[in-house]
Amino acid sequence: MSQSPIGTAAETDLRLPPGLSQERLLDAYRTMCLSRALDIRIWTLNRQGKAAIAASAQGHEAAQVATVMATDPTRDRYLIYYRQLTAMLMLGTTPTEMLIQFLARDGEILSGARQFPLHGAHPRVDLFSFSNVVGTQLPQAVGVALADKMKGRDAVTISFFGDGAASQGDCHEAMNFAGIHKVPVVFLCENNRYAISVPLEQQMPVGSIASRAFAYGIPGVEVDGTDIVASYEAVKEAVDRARSGGGASLVELRVERLLPHTTDDDHTRYRSEEDIERMRDMDPLPIMEQMLRRHGILDDATDAEFKESARRAVDDATDEAEALPFPPVGDMYSGVLESGMGGNSHA
Amino acid sequence: MSQSPIGTAAETDLRLPPGLSQERLLDAYRTMCLSRALDIRIWTLNRQGKAAIAASAQGHEAAQVATVMATDPTRDRYLIYYRQLTAMLMLGTTPTEMLIQFLARDGEILSGARQFPLHGAHPRVDLFSFSNVVGTQLPQAVGVALADKMKGRDAVTISFFGDGAASQGDCHEAMNFAGIHKVPVVFLCENNRYAISVPLEQQMPVGSIASRAFAYGIPGVEVDGTDIVASYEAVKEAVDRARSGGGASLVELRVERLLPHTTDDDHTRYRSEEDIERMRDMDPLPIMEQMLRRHGILDDATDAEFKESARRAVDDATDEAEALPFPPVGDMYSGVLESGMGGNSHA
């Protein structure tokens, strides 16, 4: 492996699309390392009985950093679901803020610990996720984008969803409307071939979700979600299209879910040993690491430093989050309606 | 026009697909004439304040007779919506039975006059329509067909729906499931380009509903629904496929809705004069008549007789239906649950 500093050796053989530099790639990799370390910690906290439930982003990291890099967090909007841990970090959420969600502690930024981790609304970025009900964010994202179109704002809305969500009626209705009205939305599917235990072939008779784009008069593309550059390019093209008035797109990033659905699940019940073995080849971390090393962007020292600093950050964040109390009980009564609680007026 | 008797002159230049004879065509035309006369009468009864509401089948007649001819009423199943007046007649419902529905009289066969016309379940054919909620019949039809598949019966289920229904989430979910499990169902879309007043281009960004079949891994075909032979062939192919284990199909028959959506509607509010003018060219009755005459299948006398007997049948049916009382008030309390009414047990 070459030990050359960033941006000198081997630079020519990695053709980066506009907007993507070696620095950005390295930064993305740093976030992926952090995400992985944090993800492992969260799983451990669950096993220790400290975190009630967790869905892991392991396997989805490259797809998520690529997606965020292709957008502009200062003006774009993100409707996520429960698996976008890496995207959250890319958008500047701190590890402590993340752990507070899983530990349901006071000061939780998204929902005041009223909701599961990754649900609520972000105070600094226009990122939100109202519910755990799979697929509901798709029409909502279309509405968000419609408002921007009506107001002539140049924001683009990214609607994350999984292969499971693609079966919902809401997915059809959302894409159809987006196609009719050319709203600036990117339907971003992280297809990991499973809705909990239901494999793709029991979810749909066709092999790809992107192939449905045709039915909605929008472009659809299927990309290897462990290939950060290809993913970036696909999302960027969709974002640019939306921003320039070209309307909606569907981008399907093929990934593997490296862990069971959540900490409540046991995927050996429904995944074969070969399937579990094969999925490991799709781990985006080693893939990314090899790619960066091959092109001389990453060296041993930097890699070690990323991993070490990720570990430290996660340790510190754990200490910080665990030191916090649960939210005061009385906080639960506020904010049902602007006018008050919303029960009968005499109560 | 040739006055030759059926089946002699000009027979050779009309190539009929297997299963379709000149006799069947003529019979279909007879039913179309009856349907048209009945339809006109129903509209009049509404204008006289006798029928509360009516949706007309005018413009859809050829599509419906073709569809029914391609099926086997002794074993197939039909999930209709409110516009299948012609199909109802083709399946042996009498004009009197139809008028009783519109006049909500005692002895109404489908729902005991609890429901709008064309809603309920047929006592002699496996034809039903549970509700007015557009699109709900599509998953139901898939379930009906699934039961037949599970039981190894050779019945085929026809699920009628309109272009409007195609926008519903239920349409997506139904077709997707049917594609996965290869259930013996034919999704039969009578696309008349309007959902009440909403034109096709405000309903979907693509020009055809059949083109969505690709997304569900099923065959889809778009046919001129005023062309009875082409419509028959398309439906027959789909029915044969379903019956032989080949699974679901989507057949889109393009028709025009010649009258406003219902008797409550006024289409001059939203259809241009040219549009209204042009749609008249798609009236299936003269198209069918010309076609039959061109091929020597229909002569003046027969045509006159069909129309005259249709008029008489409708007159007689009107008298019969109008002579009936409304259902007894007490009948309304029965049949909520098998065990009784279903309110609190003390009530």
Added chain:
Amino acid sequence: MPEMTLIEAVRETLRSEMRRDPDIFMMGEDIGPRGGVFLASEGFVEEFGEDRVMNTPLAESSIIGIALGAAVNGMRPVPEIQFADFVWPAINQLVGEAARVRYGTNGGKTAPMTVRVPYGGGVRGGLYHSQSIEVLFAHTPGLQVIAPATPYDARGLLRAAIRSNDPTVFLEHKRTYRLVRGEAPDEDYLEPIGKADIKRAGSDVTLITYGLMLHHSLQAAEMVSQSDGIEAEVVDLRTLRPIDGETILDSVSRTGRAMIVQEDTGAVSVSSEVSAIIAAEGFFDLDAPVMRVTPPEIPPMPFSPLQEAEFMPSPEKIAAGIRQLDEI
């Protein structure tokens, strides 16, 4: 003060609000050139354009879901569900999502949207154009549910709903659209959400009701006043969530007798809640059981005209109930 029908009150309020605030837009089936199936938006697309008076595909879940997305992003959508009977596909977006946006984001996002829902029977609508669908909404924390019965209230409350910052289900009784006329000023007044209104003063018995049944109840009150000298106080709930327990309890404390009149079937309904409020907090004021006049427990409501009439609580049935209650 101009006299107008209830549908005119709705239309004029929508028009003036649309003129006042460019963030308001309407969406729904057939609301464009058709003007809505009840003509609530007649002439609107011509004045406000297709963007603000948007015909949608026939897909209720997305109508609400898209409106919700627009609402959290700065707009004030006023989606229309064409008939209440077709709101079921949208329940997930309305009850599951919109109702919890404020709470579930700890106030980070809000969903200022007013979902207009024509509902109710007595219009020969059969099982699928007659339903009262208020129960689930009235049960759901995070929603406001309004059901005006007069043009005056329709104007003041629709305006209040559109300007409020929470998701509101606005129920318009179809039978009242053209049946009910009344005075409704062209001024910019608001009626308070969550406040019932006493539509007739009386000392002998309290009738609590809403929607079309307000008018049947008022008629019944006149009937028993004339025939028996019984004076019924008639409380119009107007808002079904939150319910104005105070006004109800205050009235019952004066009359000692309560009867709830409702078009919706009775089991587990708004009428149950009003009963429960009185049974819990007005118990010591009561001189008689809390009565309810509701339809039979069958799916609302038969298409056949005689059966439909039998289904609806009529002024006569209500009057009979009042007499019975008065005698206890």
Added chain:
Amino acid sequence: MPEMTLIEAVRETLRSEMRRDPDIFMMGEDIGPRGGVFLASEGFVEEFGEDRVMNTPLAESSIIGIALGAAVNGMRPVPEIQFADFVWPAINQLVGEAARVRYGTNGGKTAPMTVRVPYGGGVRGGLYHSQSIEVLFAHTPGLQVIAPATPYDARGLLRAAIRSNDPTVFLEHKRTYRLVRGEAPDEDYLEPIGKADIKRAGSDVTLITYGLMLHHSLQAAEMVSQSDGIEAEVVDLRTLRPIDGETILDSVSRTGRAMIVQEDTGAVSVSSEVSAIIAAEGFFDLDAPVMRVTPPEIPPMPFSPLQEAEFMPSPEKIAAGIRQLDEI
């Protein structure tokens, strides 16, 4: 008699019914090799095959719509909604369609299907894995709604539901799945749909409840018996539609005091209906107001553990309510 948990009772009943009648089949998300997320169908796909234990796409409306189609065509589907919180997309097919098949066809078609719905909180489920969703179903003519609280009742009532010829919503409280153990014989017994059951006899006050709250109420009853000598009768509704007014009224006629305990938020709910029944028909038996112990009117229920605990009516809160009611 074997002792088992409530989830075991459900599983064993499903298994024996599936063996008995080949027309029964199950469908839902993850019910196949995964065995369901609560393991209600663990081992089933191996025994009954993929056709009868069918994994579905993530699409609740079609799960119910397809089950309904199969039901009217001779099958007895037992679809599973994975969590009650996800039943909203299926409301249209369940409340709008299935509930009216028999009535709307004048008996021409029937829809024998049992929709299993794990519901309820106290499981750290937050806003979307904790909901009680019974209100709309309990309001709807044409549905049966069952909510057993013990393994014995779960077996007898699930069996009765599957064999009945009407659409039934079968509510299984998630917290009771493994918490509640009890005797449930392996015999082929049926419990009657629509009948409440007195789970504890008492003479001073009647508690009416269902689901997890039955167990909290029984605990509370023991507490006040020990501490204050107050003997509470505890009525387990078991069926929420139709509600067994007779058993309720009979108990209240003996105790003179009624309190309804419910996990679902109170406004416009099953607890309202029980109050209303008593206020109408048990009024002259009452010595005190009809009380309710229900959670605050906020979306059920916060994820944060202390807040979740505060939300749920605890045995202590119920006991406090009983003491209060007893003193009036």
